[in-house]
Amino acid sequence: MIFLAAKTVKIEEPKRSSALVRQETIASYLFLLPSLIFFLGFVIYPMVLCVVTSFFDSTMNRADVFVGLANYKELFSDPVFIGALKNTFIIVIVSVPVTCAFSLWVSSAIVDLPEWATSLFRCVFYLPVVTGSVAVTVVWKWMYNNYYGIFNYLGKAVGLIDKNLSLIHISEPTRRTPISYAVFCLKKKNHKTLVHAAQFVHKKQR
Numbered sequence: 001m002i003f004l005a006a007k008t009v010k011i012e013e014p015k016r017s018s019a020l021v022r023q024e025t026i027a028s029y030l031f032l033l034p035s036l037i038f039f040l041g042f043v044i045y046p047m048v049l050c051v052v053t054s055f056f057d058s059t060m061n062r063a064d065v066f067v068g069l070a071n072y073k074e075l076f077s078d079p080v081f082i083g084a085l086k087n088t089f090i091i092v093i094v095s096v097p098v099t100c101a102f103s104l105w106v107s108s109a110i111v112d113l114p115e116w117a118t119s120l121f122r123c124v125f126y127l128p129v130v131t132g133s134v135a136v137t138v139v140w141k142w143m144y145n146n147y148y149g150i151f152n153y154l155g156k157a158v159g160l161i162d163k164n165l166s167l168i169h170i171s172e173p174t175r176r177t178p179i180s181y182a183v184f185c186l187k188k189k190n191h192k193t194l195v196h197a198a199q200f201v202h203k204k205q206r
Contacts, residue, residue, distance in 0.1 A: 054071050054072070055067065055068060055069075055071070057070075057071075106121075106125070110122075146164055146165070147164060149164075152164040152165060
């Protein structure tokens with residue numbers, strides 16, 4: 001019996017000159033420069049300015065007065081802020097495991113579908129990501145409307161309710177409904193679904 005051993009030949013990539021690497025690095029930073037300027041000017045600088053201003057009593061037509069932590073004491077004594085903070089904490093606790101589990105389940109389900117079906121589902125799942133938050137808020141406020149909202153209409157149509165109910169708007173800062181949390185999770189899980197689906201496809205092709 002003759003055994004044939006395959007010898008792996010390692011092909012080394014040609015080394016690039018330091019000048020070429022430096023030129024590519026400079027070009028990369030130049031392409032990033034507009035976004036970096038925008039990020040520093042409209043994200044980082046306002047955040048730092050807000051933190052600094054929070055220690056002052058800022059009023060127009062007079063100089064700012066340093067008050068230390070007085071603004072924070074007043075803020076944490078406000079029941080509206082405490083309610084909004086609690087809602088935010090609940091959303092974070094609920095959304096992270098739910099979005100991870102749901103996106104993994106959906107991506108594992110669509111990866112075995114035909115290629116056209118997988119592409120279709122990817123497009124459908126990504127639509128809420130590119131949909132403006134303002135438009136989504138307006139639509140959901142219409143659905144929750146006490147007089148002509150679709151929830152009241154469907155409830156009366158199937159006989160669940162006799163008259164319109166005073167539903168809670170998702171825009172209220174201190175009160176949330178389970179539907180609001182579900183909408184938040186569904187909107188946040190879409191790009192994770194695409195990432196997981198791409199990982200599954202790559203693993204399947206290997």
